[in-house]
Amino acid sequence: MKEIEGQLLHDVDQILLAVMILIIMFGMGASLTLNDFKTVARRPRLVFVGFLSQFGFMPLIAFGLAHVLNLDPALAIALILLGCLPGGTTSNMFTYFARGSVALSIAMTTASTLLALVMMPLLLELYTPGFAREIQENLIAAGGGGEVEFVIPTANIVISLLLVLLPVGGGLVLRRVSRGWAKVAEDTAGFTAMIVIVFLIVTTFARHLDLVRATPWQVYLAAVSLGLTGFFFGFWVSRLFGAQPIYQRAIALETGIQNGPVAFAIILLSFPEQAVQNQMVWLGILYSTFVVISSSYFTLYLRKRGKFDWEVYQNTMIHRRLFGPGYETRYPEGYLPPRIAGDPAQGGLEGE
Amino acid sequence: MKNSSSSRILAPHLAGLYRQAAERYESLPAFATRKKAREWEPISFRDLYERGRALAAGLIEMGVEAREPVGVFSDNRLEWMIADYGIQLCGAVNTPRGTDVTDDDLIHIINQAGIHVAFVETGELLDKIHRLRGVLPELRELILLRPSHKPRSEELLLEDVIRRGSEKLAEGDDRVSERMEGVRSDDLFALIYTSGTTGKPKGVMLTHANVMSQLEAIPLSLSCTDRVLSILPIWHIFERTFEIYAISSGACNYYTSPRTLSEDLANVEPTFMGSAPRLWETLHHRILAGVKKAHPVRRGLFRIAYFLGHHYHESRFFLRDQDLQMRPPRIVVRIPLKCLHALRMVLLLPWYGFFNAAVLETVRRRAGGSLKYTISGGGALPVEIDQFFNYIGIPVLEGYGLTETSPVLAVRPEGKLVCGTVGPVIPGTELRLVDPESGKTLYPDPEDPHGGRTRRGEVWVRGPQVMKGYYREPELTRKVLDEDGWFHTGDLGMVTFNDALKILGRCKSTIVLSNGENVEPEPIEMRLCQSPYIDQCMVLGQDRKFLAALIVPRLEAFAEAGFVENAHADLVGNERARVLIQKEIRTAMGQGHFKRYEYVREFRLLPEPFSAGEELTNLFKLKRHVIEAKYEEEIAELFSPRAGSSPEDKA
The missing domain is CATH 3.30.300.30 (ANL, C-terminal domain)
Structure with missing residues (x-):
């Protein structure tokens, strides 16, 4: 692949990106409550399935894609890094519209964000050394001499993660102080994310049109496939584990949608080597772009597919809410498909 | 997955519908009554039917004959529905009116309909009837609906009649089943006195066939998982027909009131609601007031979102030919316009998608968040309000009808939602627009190059929902119902170029x-x-x-x-x-x-x-x-x- 001249992201872009990460992570914190942690405790099996999808399958998918598509080592590392990321808050919004369990989605986001501190270094240690060595060999071959050493900066990654967790903590505090402002922070985050991503895409594409053309199809395919395969695995693995439809939808989206901003923070803070950084950022941008589009369509698909069981679920839960927690809604024989016939409330995670 | 619309029950008469609903929906809730904000009491289709059957036996025991008008003077409450079940199952005719009925109207209704037995909701109304007893010679028995009231002297409690009926049923009394078998589809199910804008109330005779034809023709699809929030007076045919529609679909009706509406919208999260324009105006005002008070950022976001929703839906409507077409469409103009609209829609889509998700969804949640659609009827909905709800993503299916037509004549289904009109007439209904002066048919007119579209005339209709006539008023009946079966609505209307009916006002209020x-x-x-x-x-x-x-x-x-x-x-x-x-x-x-x-x-x-x-x-x-x-x-x-x-x- 052709080398990118100079920096892919200008200083202004970098600052913008940093501000965006700050706002988004703050908004993410503002959307969480302590109750979400309790939800995790109440549904260990589902959260385990989510954990398996996110930290088991996703990195493996990324690793596999990198090998099969024979990606440049820097891109391969970026792809694996994207695969190891915790879930993002956008997945919560998509889950809401996909008629999935928002409570589970939030719980998974929360759990994976915390677990990422341990899991990401471990997973990167497991999957990337081969590619890192390749980069080092390339650098030496390029004439860097013996002093060039490229290793995955584990410590830096952990520090970057901790740094992005700071605003999350800030958001959590805000939520406790004022719900109204927390809601504003949440919305602003969503809006900012969209504006900045669009801005970055447009400017990068405008400035580096040659880059768009020079990027081999394998890279595009990798960026698109990571999210799509994640959706697919999340959907079917959770199904195999017997998750009810509303949780199945939540897990599918949570698996495929990664926390892009965290990736940018890590790349910028931990991979200073210019050529490597550029390639990694480029893949990050591509993934972020495609995942928004693919998850929009996937959400519409899930929404349609889940219409019936969602209405059953909602109606049953509202009956319990209004008529008492012990109220049992019995639908006519044969009205419900066998999968939810036994329990129309489908586990009732969001039950009050 | 079952198709929800196919699971609707259709029967030749209401009594049969009530029985089938109990058989099919059994323990599902049919009605829910509010106790507290989050504490509602449900009654199942089965229980409702059984209580209605017992009441019917009690009514027969009291001497209520088949096809006899029985008064129900009450506002919305579960007992109203039980009373109706009782009346329908013993083959009698429900003659309803609200508690705010004036003395004159009350005397007129009871005497003209020849009511012997009446259900009364409140103690105040009881007192009123006692006061008027002297001019109500035929009224024999009163049954008190509200359980909290102690009967004064001679009136019965609903529960007493039900108990007496259950005893009869237990003894093997089979008269209820006989009565149910005897109901014919052209018997009256209701005698509704219209609170018309002029003169004395007239008793509109509606048959079982009238209302059953509505269940077939109204383009809605409700199912067992739907929640219907009911706010209009149940004794009005609009509310009545939609509640019957809900029963036939297995949906649950939740009774709300203007006072508790906001709360109930949030707690019940209705999927369907039918109401008069007034309610939508109130909701519209409330939403805008909420936006006004909101944080400036949110207010700004709402403005952007509404702007996007407006233009996005406008283009969508145009592409689907759902714009108000008052002039013959010209292809030369329409095709390039369609291209522009398609372009605008594509450009707006991602932005609209985001704002729809982030902002409009919270606005919709003020209306419960789950409304699939709503129906406005009983008066013209201002176009601004109509558009507002459609642009923020709550489709309003405006309808048109009268008590005399049980009531729906026209309604705009989701795919043909032309703002500012009431949509096409429902299947099985014929429409004619007639010059009120000359009596000439203006629409449909095969001689006119446009078939008579956009000509203004009085709306005449013919169809299975048109009443039998006004009770004991052959003169008045002849005035509105001609020998060919055309009912003259007295409303002024026209048909747009995309075949939607637009109501322009009353002929007479001009x-x-x-x-x-x-x-x-x-x-x-x-x-x-x-x-x-x-x-x-x-x-x-x-x-x-x-x-x-x-x-x-x-x-x-x-x-x-x-x-x-x-x-x-x-x-x-x-x-x-x-x-x-x-x-x-x-x-x-x-x-x-x-x-x-x-x-x-x-x-x-x-x-x-x-x-x-x-x-x-x-x-x-x-x-x-x-x-x-x-x-x-x-x-x-x-x-x-x-x-x-x-x-x-x-x-």
Whole structure:
């Protein structure tokens, strides 16, 4: 692949990106409550399935894609890094519209964000050394001499993660102080994310049109496939584990949608080597772009597919809410498909 | 997955429908009554049916005959429905009316229908009937619906009648089943006295076949998982038919009230709601007021979101030919326009998608968040409000009908939602527009190159939902129902080029100014009521030189504008209020919607609002003659030469 001249992201872009990460992570914190942690405790099996999808399958998918598509080592590392990321808050919004369990989605986001501190270094240690060595060999071959050493900066990654967790903590505090402002922070985050991503895409594409053309199809395919395969695995693995439809939808989206901003923070803070950084950022941008589009369509698909069981679920839960927690809604024989016939409330995670 | 629309129950008569609903939906909740905000009491289809059967046995025991009108004087409550089940299962006719019935109407209804047995909701109404006993010779028995009331002397409690009936059933009394088998589909199921805008109430005879045809023809799909929030008076046919529709689909009806509406919307999260335009206006005001109070960021976000929703849906409607087509569509113009709209839609889509998700969804949640669609009927919905709900993603299926037509004649289904119209007539219904003067058919007219579209005429209809006639009023019946079965609605309408019916007003409410110009007051009134400061109003000017309006100010808006006066009467003489309203009228008139002679030149603030049952019908239509009589002096003053000249100069 052709080398990118100079920096892919200008200083202004970098600052913008940093501000965006700050706002988004703050908004993410503002959307969480302590109750979400309790939800995790109440549904260990589902959260385990989510954990398996996110930290088991996703990195493996990324690793596999990198090998099969024979990606440049820097891109391969970026792809694996994207695969190891915790879930993002956008997945919560998509889950809401996909008629999935928002409570589970939030719980998974929360759990994976915390677990990422341990899991990401471990997973990167497991999957990337081969590619890192390749980069080092390339650098030496390029004439860097013996002093060039490229290793995955584990410590830096952990520090970057901790740094992005700071605003999350800030958001959590805000939520406790004022719900109204927390809601504003949440919305602003969503809006900012969209504006900045669009801005970055447009400017990068405008400035580096040659880059768009020079990027081999394998890279595009990798960026698109990571999210799509994640959706697919999340959907079917959770199904195999017997998750009810509303949780199945939540897990599918949570698996495929990664926390892009965290990736940018890590790349910028931990991979200073210019050529490597550029390639990694480029893949990050591509993934972020495609995942928004693919998850929009996937959400519409899930929404349609889940219409019936969602209405059953909602109606049953509202009956319990209004008529008492012990109220049992019995639908006519044969009205419900066998999968939810036994329990129309489908586990009732969001039950009050 | 089952197709929800196919699971609807259809039966030859209501009694059969009630039985089948119990058999199919069994323990599912049929109705829910509010105890507290989050504490509702359900009754299952099975229980409702069993109680109704026992009541029917009790009624038979009391001597209620098949096809006999039984009075039900009550507002919405579960016991109303039990009473109806009882009445239908013993083959009698439900003759309903609300508790706010006036003495005159009550006497008229009971005597004209020949009611022997009546259900009464409240103690007050009982007292009233006792007081009138002397002029109600045929009334024998009263049954009290509200369980909290202790019976005074001779009246029965609903529970007593049910208990007596259950005993009879236990003894093997089979008369209820016999009665049910004896019901024919052209028997009356209800005798509804219309609170018409003129004269004495008329008993509209509606048959089982009438209402059953509605279940087949109304383009809705409800199922066992739907929640219907009910707010209109149940004794009105609009509410009645939709509740029957819900029963046939296995959906649960939740009774709410204007006072608890916001709360109930949030807790019940209804999937369907039918109401009069008034409710949508209130909701619209509430949503906008909520936005106004919100944080500036959110307000800004809402503005952007609404802007996007507006343009996105406008293009979508245009592409699907759901725009208001008042002129013959020309392909040469339409195709390039469609391309532009398609382009605009594509460009807006990602932004609309985001704002729809992040902002409009929270707005929709103010209306519960789960509304799949809503129906507005019983009066014209102002176009602005219509568009507002459709643009924020709550489809409003406006409908049109009368008590005499059980009630739906036309409704716009989701795929043919043309704002500003009531959609095409429902299947099985024929429509004709007739020149009220010459009696000539204006639509459909095969000789006209456009088939008679956009010609204005009186709406005539023929179909399975049209009533049998007015009870014991052959004269009045002949006036509206001709020998060929055409019912003359008295409404003025036209058909657009995409075959949607547009209602223009009542034929009779047309104001003819002294210069001979005809003015429809309704559109002007609707426009005026868009002002936050104007709650209600009536436009007048028959045989006068110009139009004037009687206006009921909206107190909340005045309070927000810093007025200390907090009663309608206090605002009447207030000069500041006068200037403010004057300005509002000028803004309302000055948007190019009206011709010059349609301008409202004078107005009076009224000391008290119009109230339902008095100046308004129970669906909030103006009883113009009542208002004219009540405010005779003010009206005379409005048109006195002194008052007439000054504002004209200013305008």
